[in-house]
Structures are given as C-alpha cells and as structure tokens.
Amino acid sequence: MKPPTRSADFTKRSFKGFQRTSGLLQPQIRTVGEKRGFAVTRLLTHWAEIVGEATARIALPVNVSYAKDGLGATLTILTKGAYAPMLQADLPKIRERVNACYGYNAISKIRITQTAPTGFAEGQASFGPAPVREKPAPDPEMQAAAKKVAAPVHDDDLRHALEALAQNVLSRSKR
Structure with missing residues (x-):
C-alpha cells in the first residue's frame, strides 16, 4: 500500500480563503x-x-x-x-x-x-470583566520635552499629534 501523497492531504481540506x-x-x-x-x-x-x-x-x-x-x-x-x-x-x-x-x-x-x-x-473561575487598568499620569518633564519637539509646527492638529507621538516615543525609551 502506498503512503498518502501531499496532494491527497490537500484534497481533504477545502481552501476558501480566511476562516472565522x-x-x-x-x-x-x-x-x-x-x-x-x-x-x-x-x-x-x-x-x-x-x-x-x-x-x-x-x-x-x-x-x-x-x-x-x-x-x-x-x-x-x-x-x-x-x-x-x-x-x-x-x-x-x-x-x-x-x-x-x-x-x-x-x-x-x-x-x-x-x-x-x-x-x-x-x-480560576472569573465572574466578570477584568478591571480596566488606568494609564499612569505622564511625566511633566516628558510632556515639556514633547511640546518642545512639536513647537515649530503651526498646524494645531498636527502639533497635538506630534506631541502625542513624542510622548509615546519618550515613554518607551524610558522603560
């Protein structure tokens, strides 16, 4: 008796893209x-x-x-x-x-x-959703450094986005 080939394995499964x-x-x-x-x-x-x-x-x-x-x-x-x-x-x-x-x-x-x-x-039995952990308050020095980095930008929305990005980058490098 012959061992099953690789193509025989593929015929058992139907590939229809992603599955839930x-x-x-x-x-x-x-x-x-x-x-x-x-x-x-x-x-x-x-x-x-x-x-x-x-x-x-x-x-x-x-x-x-x-x-x-x-x-x-x-x-x-x-x-x-x-x-x-x-x-x-x-x-x-x-x-x-x-x-x-x-x-x-x-x-x-x-x-x-x-x-x-x-x-x-x-x-091991849990009876409800886990409590949501609050984010720690940002360090004032880190906030000041982030504002300094984004200060030259004149567009308010872009400046706020850059400040948030700078805070994220500075907080990760601090860990």
Missing part, C-alpha cells in the same frame, strides 16, 4: 462542552447574551445532567455565595432563556452551586 476563528474553534468547544453535558455549545459561548449581562457577571454554567427517565435536564450554575439568593430569585427567568436557546423545554431544573469569593480551583 469561531469556525476553527467550534470542534474543540463542542468536545469540551459535550463532556460536561452541553448539547448546545451556544449556551457556553454566548452565556452573557442568553441570560443577560447582570446574571453573567455573577454566574457561570458548569454542567448539564440528564435524568434517566428523559424528562428534562438539570443545569448546574456556579456562583459566589453572596449572590446565590439573588440568583435564586431569577431562576425562572434563567430557565426560560436557556430553554429558548435550546429551542425546546430541555432544562427542567437549575441547581446553584456556591463557591468561595475567589472561585474554585484556586481562583
């Missing part, structure tokens, strides 16, 4: 999701859109377990202990939205699992 990242990652997301019981991976990838930003900040879907008799599944949601009562009040709304994602009444129960404020697995 979501299309390339979809098989990996599907396999990980199926291990946790998620038949619809959209629940994992679009959690914030499905349940809303406020709920997504305080809760994450962890697992979907199916009953033996086939009468609906149980969705397990992870949250910090202090948010559990607020989440408990929103369970009917969450169940309705998740079932809308599935397209049928797939989830019959939602179970809330609480964790420490840092999350389980030594803080």
Whole structure:
C-alpha cells in the first residue's frame, strides 16, 4: 500500500480563503462542552447574551445532567455565595432563556452551586470583566520635552499629534 501523497492531504481540506476563528474553534468547544453535558455549545459561548449581562457577571454554567427517565435536564450554575439568593430569585427567568436557546423545554431544573469569593480551583473561575487598568499620569518633564519637539509646527492638529507621538516615543525609551 502506498503512503498518502501531499496532494491527497490537500484534497481533504477545502481552501476558501480566511476562516472565522469561531469556525476553527467550534470542534474543540463542542468536545469540551459535550463532556460536561452541553448539547448546545451556544449556551457556553454566548452565556452573557442568553441570560443577560447582570446574571453573567455573577454566574457561570458548569454542567448539564440528564435524568434517566428523559424528562428534562438539570443545569448546574456556579456562583459566589453572596449572590446565590439573588440568583435564586431569577431562576425562572434563567430557565426560560436557556430553554429558548435550546429551542425546546430541555432544562427542567437549575441547581446553584456556591463557591468561595475567589472561585474554585484556586481562583480560576472569573465572574466578570477584568478591571480596566488606568494609564499612569505622564511625566511633566516628558510632556515639556514633547511640546518642545512639536513647537515649530503651526498646524494645531498636527502639533497635538506630534506631541502625542513624542510622548509615546519618550515613554518607551524610558522603560
């Protein structure tokens, strides 16, 4: 038997130009999701859109377990202990939205699992967007040097752009 040639490998793949990242990652997301019981991976990838930003900040879907008799599944949601009562009040709304994602009444129960404020697995669970770091205030000496460099330019817009460029260049050389 002959080993496959290079041209045989190319016939398996279709080259249609650039592909979306979501299309390339979809098989990996599907396999990980199926291990946790998620038949619809959209629940994992679009959690914030499905349940809303406020709920997504305080809760994450962890697992979907199916009953033996086939009468609906149980969705397990992870949250910090202090948010559990607020989440408990929103369970009917969450169940309705998740079932809308599935397209049928797939989830019959939602179970809330609480964790420490840092999350389980030594803080690997994150419940919201990372805080935005503020830029440090520019050094007054650096600002003066940047103004001096751009001073001969008469056009205001160009002078401001050159000042910003000079500040960026001077701040990088200072590091």
